Amino acid sequence: MARCEELQVSGYERCSRALDDNRGKTVFVYFTGSKSADGRSWCPDCEQAEPIVREALKNIPAGAVFIYCQVGDRSYLRSWW
8 A cells, every 4th residue: 555645747837736735734745857768868867867866755654645746858848047
């Protein structure tokens, strides 16, 4: 049985909505570069961190919410800098 509910979202608006929908709960958010059709992120740091984050989920409080938020592709993120 899962210790937490996992929500997978893409982008700011959906992440913000997921946070609003879970107000009052313990929420953890993981931001990661979006993945391609082969399931790999363009962000090497995100690829390295994901197994560690997944392992840490075993230790979060029961009933918590884990939001897995894909932030976009590399060109989208670069447009913010």
